[in-house]
Structures are given as C-alpha cells and as structure tokens.
Amino acid sequence: MHLRDSDADAAFRADLHTWLDAIVPTLPPEPDPRDWPARRIRDAQWQRLLFDAGYAGINWPAAYGGRGATPTEHLIFLEEAAAAHAPDVGVFFVAQMHAGLTLIAEGTPEQQAHHLPGILNGDHVWCQGFSEPEAGSDLASLRTRAMRDGDDYVITGQKIWTSHAIVADYCEMLVRTDPDSPKHKGITWLIVPMDSPGIEVRPLVTAQGSAEFAELFLDEVRVPVSNRVGDENDGWRVANVTLGFERGTGFVSEMLDTTNVMNELVGIAQRTPRGNGTAWDDIGIRRDIGYVAAELDALWAFTKRNVSQGAKSGIAMGNGSAFKVAYGSVVHRLGDIALRVLDRSSLSFDDVNGEPTAAQLHGKLKGFAVSLGGGTSQIQQNIIAERVLGLPRER
Amino acid sequence: MDLDPNDDQRALQEMISRFAADRFPSDVTRTFGDVGGFDRSAWRELAELGTFGIALPESAGGVGLGTIESVLVHESLGAGLVPGPLLAATLSAGLVPGVLEGDVIPAIVTRPIHQVALVEHFQNSDVLLVIDDMGIERVEIAAIDGQIVEHPTDPTTPVTVIRELPRGEQIGDAHLALAWRRLGSVLASAQLVGNSEASTSLAVGYAKEREQFGRAIGSFQAIKHMLAESFTRTEVARSSVWAAGVTIDEPEVADVDRAIAGARLMAARAATENAKTGVQVHGGMGFTWEVDAHLYLKRAWILETLFGNLDEDADLIALHVAASR
Numbered sequence: 157m158h159l160r161d162s163d164a165d166a167a168f169r170a171d172l173h174t175w176l177d178a179i180v181p182t183l184p185p186e187p188d189p190r191d192w193p194a195r196r197i198r199d200a201q202w203q204r205l206l207f208d209a210g211y212a213g214i215n216w217p218a219a220y221g222g223r224g225a226t227p228t229e230h231l232i233f234l235e236e237a238a239a240a241h242a243p244d245v246g247v248f249f250v251a252q253m254h255a256g257l258t259l260i261a262e263g264t265p266e267q268q269a270h271h272l273p274g275i276l277n278g279d280h281v282w283c284q285g286f287s288e289p290e291a292g293s294d295l296a297s298l299r300t301r302a303m304r305d306g307d308d309y310v311i312t313g314q315k316i317w318t319s320h321a322i323v324a325d326y327c328e329m330l331v332r333t334d335p336d337s338p339k340h341k342g343i344t345w346l347i348v349p350m351d352s353p354g355i356e357v358r359p360l361v362t363a364q365g366s367a368e369f370a371e372l373f374l375d376e377v378r379v380p381v382s383n384r385v386g387d388e389n390d391g392w393r394v395a396n397v398t399l400g401f402e403r404g405t406g407f408v409s410e411m412l413d414t415t416n417v418m419n420e421l422v423g424i425a426q427r428t429p430r431g432n433g434t435a436w437d438d439i440g441i442r443r444d445i446g447y448v449a450a451e452l453d454a455l456w457a458f459t460k461r462n463v464s465q466g467a468k469s470g471i472a473m474g475n476g477s478a479f480k481v482a483y484g485s486v487v488h489r490l491g492d493i494a495l496r497v498l499d500r501s502s503l504s505f506d507d508v509n510g511e512p513t514a515a516q517l518h519g520k521l522k523g524f525a526v527s528l529g530g531g532t533s534q535i536q537q538n539i540i541a542e543r544v545l546g547l548p549r550e551r
Numbered sequence: 552m553d554l555d556p557n558d559d560q561r562a563l564q565e566m567i568s569r570f571a572a573d574r575f576p577s578d579v580t581r582t583f584g585d586v587g588g589f590d591r592s593a594w595r596e597l598a599e600l601g602t603f604g605i606a607l608p609e610s611a612g613g614v615g616l617g618t619i620e621s622v623l624v625h626e627s628l629g630a631g632l633v634p635g636p637l638l639a640a641t642l643s644a645g646l647v648p649g650v651l652e653g654d655v656i657p658a659i660v661t662r663p664i665h666q667v668a669l670v671e672h673f674q675n676s677d678v679l680l681v682i683d684d685m686g687i688e689r690v691e692i693a694a695i696d697g698q699i700v701e702h703p704t705d706p707t708t709p710v711t712v713i714r715e716l717p718r719g720e721q722i723g724d725a726h727l728a729l730a731w732r733r734l735g736s737v738l739a740s741a742q743l744v745g746n747s748e749a750s751t752s753l754a755v756g757y758a759k760e761r762e763q764f765g766r767a768i769g770s771f772q773a774i775k776h777m778l779a780e781s782f783t784r785t786e787v788a789r790s791s792v793w794a795a796g797v798t799i800d801e802p803e804v805a806d807v808d809r810a811i812a813g814a815r816l817m818a819a820r821a822a823t824e825n826a827k828t829g830v831q832v833h834g835g836m837g838f839t840w841e842v843d844a845h846l847y848l849k850r851a852w853i854l855e856t857l858f859g860n861l862d863e864d865a866d867l868i869a870l871h872v873a874a875s876r
Contacts, residue, residue, distance in 0.1 A: 422873050461556045481783050545755050
C-alpha cells in the first residue's frame with residue numbers, strides 16, 4: 157500500500173496545478189446562490205474551460221470524449237480543484253455524474269452520439285426525475301405511468317426533488333411501463349426533453365432559500381421510444397447503475413469542499429472576539445474541530461481505499477453507503493460548531509461584518525442535503541445491515 | 552496510490568487470525584490476568600510466526616516488511632483479543648535481545664509526571680522499558696517495588712501499580728522515543744480497529760440468532776441501524792489507520808502527527824462505541840461476565856490510553872488545521 161504519487165500521477169498533478177493557478181483567478185465572482193439562470197451560465201463557462209483544457213469528463217472513457225483518466229487521477233483532480241477553490245460541477249451534477257455515465261454504460265450509439273458531446277462541453281443541463289411524492293425511500297413503488305402509443309411513450313404523473321429542473325434541458329426519468337409486474341420489474345428509464353409539451357415545472361424552495369429542486373407535473377408528455385435507455389421494464393437495473401455513481405464518487409468533491417468550509421470556520425473563529433480573546437481560544441471549539449478534522453481526513457482516506465478497491469475489482473466504491481452515512485454525520489457536526497462560533501451572526505443569512513458567515517449557514521443546512529439526498533442515512537443503514545452484515549429483512 | 556491490501560497482506564492477516572483463534576480463545580485468555588495465568592509457550596509460538604519482527608530487516612532476524620504490514624498484523628491481533636504485551640514486544644524486538652524470539656517478555660510505560668504508574672503486563676515481564684521525552688530507559692525488574700492490582704479492569708490484562716519508578720539504563724535517544732510513540736500509537740489504533748470489528752461481528756451473530764416477538768432481533772431497524780453505525784465507524788477508522796501506517800513510511804504525503812492523532816481518535820471511537828453497542832445488542836446477557844462483549848470494551852479502554860491522550864490528539868489536530876489552512 158502507498159499514498160505517494162507515481163511519476164505519472166505527479167506529472168498529472170503538476171500540470172493541473174499550473175492550469176488551475178492560472179485560470180481560477182480569472183473567473184468572475186460567484187453569482188447569488190439563489191439565481192439559478194446565473195449559476196447555469198457560470199457553471200457552463202467553467203465546464204467549457206474544462207472541456208477546452210481536456211479535463212471535461214475526466215473519468216469518462218476516451219472513446220466517449222472523456223479524458224479517460226485513471227481513478228487515482230480523478231481523485232487528484234478533485235483534490236487539486238478543491239484546494240484551488242475552483243467551481244464544482246454545479247448544475248451539471250446530474251449530467252456529469254449520472255446521465256452521461258449511464259448513457260456510456262447502457263445507451264445506444266445514437267443516444268451517446270446525440271447527448272454526450274453536449275454534456276461534456278457544458279451545453280446541456282440534465283435533471284433527475286426519480287422520486288415521486290409517494291415514492292421516496294421506497295423508490296421502486298413509483299407510479300408515473302408511460303403508455304406505449306406507436307413509436308412514442310405517453311407519460312403522465314408527478315416527480316419531486318428534481319434538482320436543477322428549472323434550468324435543465326433533459327431529464328433522466330424513471331417511469332412505470334408495466335403496472336402488473338412486481339414493482340422493481342415494471343420500470344423503464346427514459347430521456348425526456350424538458351421542453352416537451354405537457355411538462356410543468358414548479359420550483360421547490362429548500363430550507364437554504366433557493367429553488368434547487370422542483371416538482372414536475374407530467375400531463376400526456378410524448379417521448380419517442382428511441383429515448384429509452386436499456387430495455388423496457390429493465391429501468392430499475394439501469395437506475396441502480398446511476399445510484400451507484402451517486403453513492404460512489406458523487407460526494408467526494410463536496411466532502412473536500414466541506415474541508416474548505418471547516419478551514420474557513422477556523423479563520424472566522426480566530427477573528428471573532430470572545431471573552432478576553434477570540435472564539436478560537438475556546439478549547440471546546442478547538443477540540444471539536446479536531447475531531448471533525450480527523451473524521452474528514454479519515455473520509456478522504458476511505459475514498460482512496462474505495463477507489464483502490466474499485467480499481468482492482470472493477471466495482472466502484474463498494475463502501476459507498478458507509479461513506480455517505482459518515483459524511484452526512486460529520487457535515488451536521490461541523491455545522492453545529494459553526495453555529496457556536498457564529499453566535500448571533502447566525503441570525504443573518506447574508507454575510508455579517510464582512511465575514512463569510514453565510515457560507516457557514518449554507519454548510520450547516522447542506523448537512524440535510526447529504527443525510528437525505530440520494531437515499532437517506534437510514535436507508536443507507538438498512539442497505540449496510542442487510543447487504544453487508546447479512547441481517548434479516550424486516551418483512 | 553493504493554490503499555487496499557494485496558493478497559500477501561491479506562494472507563498475513565488470516566494467518567494471525569487463525570493462530571489467535573486457535574491458541575488464544577477467550578475461555579483460555581480470561582485468566583491471563585491472574586498471577587501465573589500467562590502462557591509463555593503460547594507467547595513463544597506467537598513470536599515464532601514473526602509477529603514482533605514484521606517490520607524489522609531480515610538481517611536483524613525480522614520479516615523485512617513495512618510499517619503497514621505491522622499495522623495489518625496488529626489489526627488481526629486486536630480482533631482476536633490476543634493478550635500480552637504486544638506493543639512492547641513489537642517496539643522493542645529490535646533493541647532488547649530475546650524479545651523477538653518470545654523468550655524475554657517486556658513491559659512498557661510512559662513515565663508519568665506527578666502520578667503513580669499503572670503498568671500492564673509487568674507481573675509477567677522480564678524487563679521494563681520506560682519512555683519519556685528524553686529517550687528510552689531499561690529498568691531492571693528487581694529495582695522496582697510494584698503492587699499487583701488484585702482486580703484488573705480487563706481480566707486478560709494484568710496491571711501493577713508502581714509508586715516510585717527508578718531511572719534505568721538509557722537504551723534509546725529522544726528520536727527513538729518519538730518514533731516508538733508514533734508507531735506505538737498507530738499499532739494501538741490498529742488493534743482498536745480489529746477490536747471494533749470483532750465486537751460488531753459478535754453482536755451481528757447474536758442478532759441473527761436471538762428471537763423475540765417471534766423473529767430475529769436483527770430484523771428490527773433499531774438493531775440494524777446500531778450495527779450499521781458500528782460497521783461504518785470501523786471502516787472509517789480502518790481507512791485512517793491504514794493511511795497513518797503508510798504515512799509513517801511515506802512522511803511526505805501528509806503531516807505524520809496529524810495522521811496518527813486522527814487515526815487514534817477514529818479507532819478509539821470505533822472500538823469503544825462498537826463495544827458498547829455490542830453489549831447493548833446482547834441485552835442483559837451482554838452485561839454478564841460470561842459473555843465476551845465486555846472484554847472488547849475493557850480492552851478498548853486500555854488501548855485508547857496508550858501513548859497519549861485522546862483530547863490532546865484532538866487539540867494537536869486543531870492546531871495543525873489552524874497552522875495549515
């Protein structure tokens with residue numbers, strides 16, 4: 157076992173470092189986090205810069221336009237990008253981390269040729285239409301119906317928690333095509349253009365005050381059968397390819413960003429007067445930060461371990477559920493410390509006294525995005541208990 | 552980068568695990584803490600496997616592997632609740648004649664300031680090694696007036712109280728003392744990881760068999776989630792301990808002291824919390840002397856006090872975060 161860069165990895169890291177050092181200071185200031193059209197423009201600019209520099213689709217195979225980087229290079233990319241405070245994948249999360257990889261794994265050559273270039277160069281934003289009001293943790297009970305009509309599917313139903321839907325061009329959607337089969341067997345994975353007639357998008361404002369999500373209302377939306385990925389009624393398996401990505405590398409860049417948030421919190425604590433000194437003089441604050449830092453370091457090591465395992469076994473991130481449970485917990489604990497440091501500054505969701513306090517509150521609330529999104533921590537614990545520890549199912 | 556053991560490393564772990572289950576089953580080791588309860592021949596067999604010389608060069612009679620292999624071995628020793636001065640022997644095998652072969656049994660203690668010394672395994676040892684900031688001293692057993700603790704907390708670990716710890720012959724300098732503390736901390740953390748995994752396995756096995764309300768208690772989410780948290784704590788801790796072990800041999804990849812301190816925090820939490828969960832999942836039986844669940848908890852309490860204090864580790868990490876952010 158070793159953690160040292162190989163010569164090739166060191167060269168990759170050095171080139172990337174040079175590029176990030178040159179490019180990140182030239183980026184325009186971050187838009188208001190509530191302004192999704194502006195965020196799309198910013199994220200698309202960044203994606204285009206990555207594309208032009210050959211870093212787009214870093215972990216995608218070269219045959220599909222990606223860089224074909226090794227898993228280690230992918231981690232180096234995430235590490236260096238976070239260290240440089242470069243933008244993250246933003247509104248391209250679903251396109252980059254789910255849809256593109258699913259199309260590579262399961263799509264037809266035509267689907268790949270039509271969609272992958274626009275994902276890589278930042279032209280197309282995707283959203284995910286999986287959850288429904290009555291199908292949350294029990295995702296396979298989804299009811300949005302797609303009826304076959306000639307060469308089309310006609311979709312009627314409702315989706316919820318559809319991230320970035322208000323700026324999306326396509327939706328990766330799970331629909332029920334066979335209501336008579338057992339619930340996992342009658343699901344199909346479709347590509348739905350968001351400008352199709354019959355789609356209504358209602359923004360859903362999160363506790364962070366931003367319309368990150370939306371509800372989708374689908375009223376006889378027509379989609380050609382050629383937009384189906386995988387076989388009819390095989391969508392649950394196709395979807396699990398996607399969920400595997402989400403529980404795998406999907407949260408790594410966020411975890412590294414959380415380390416940046418922790419470092420910023422230490423800076424705020426050092427500048428915040430408290431008693432005869434600063435909040436950082438408080439041994440209670442320091443000690444709790446020590447524990448959180450230890451856990452974030454451990455989760456970074458966990459990531460490297462999982463990637464190492466994945467590179468050998470071909471199974472990406474086998475411990476994804478455990479990673480996600482632990483990460484969700486540590487984000488919440490860091491947020492709790494942030495509230496103690498911020499004290500009365502936590503009354504404002506805008507920065508106070510020129511300190512970057514708002515990012516700390518966003519970070520605190522982001523804990524829920526981690527412990528709820530992509531399968532709640534409790535669902536992940538069921539997965540660990542049943543699939544890893546072999547405990548009997550409840551029913 | 553590769554943080555996953557290869558086949559040889561896994562085979563090494565399996566060999567130690569099999570030996571531990573065969574020669575140190577808990578019904579035998581439960582009396583190791585009693586006077587005369589220590590089995591020197593089993594200890595010698597453990598030494599013959601190369602256990603204490605894993606990372607020593609072959610020219611010194613060792614196996615010639617790296618720190619990470621030592622870490623993996625101690626993970627298996629911890630999982631098997633193997634008794635005896637494992638850390639003292641591993642640290643001193645290259646320095647004190649006879650330790651490598653299992654003929655000489657060492658005890659080790661960090662010299663306390665303004666406190667009596669509680670030394671585990673002293674009653675069975677042939678030599679006492681005392682670490683402080685200045686270096687490592689070898690203190691002759693005959694020079695020490697120790698009082699054997701009649702009821703050691705962990706029945707497998709004998710403890711002696713030493714009120715006056717005399718100075719001895721210096722056998723290592725301050726650099727070596729620091730290296731021992733770092734390695735000792737990581738190996739203790741490795742044992743804690745193994746401990747955390749084994750206490751969880753015991754509880755998982757019980758939860759699959761024990762029935763209440765007409766079904767296995769492991770089918771209840773309340774139990775599942777407790778055990779899933781245990782699993783998660785173990786895997787997080789294991790990752791940080793492996794990284795710390797690699798960092799000792801590759802100090803350019805991260806701050807060594809931060810890596811070691813973090814590994815200890817994660818491993819101690821995994822072992823103590825998982826052992827608590829293990830007792831709780833066993834119900835009333837878990838609180839009895841007869842069931843092994845409490846042995847994991849008590850061994851974890853010993854291991855988490857070695858080579859420094861957990862709160863000091865957290866403080867060290869916080870200062871490093873502030874200095875490097």
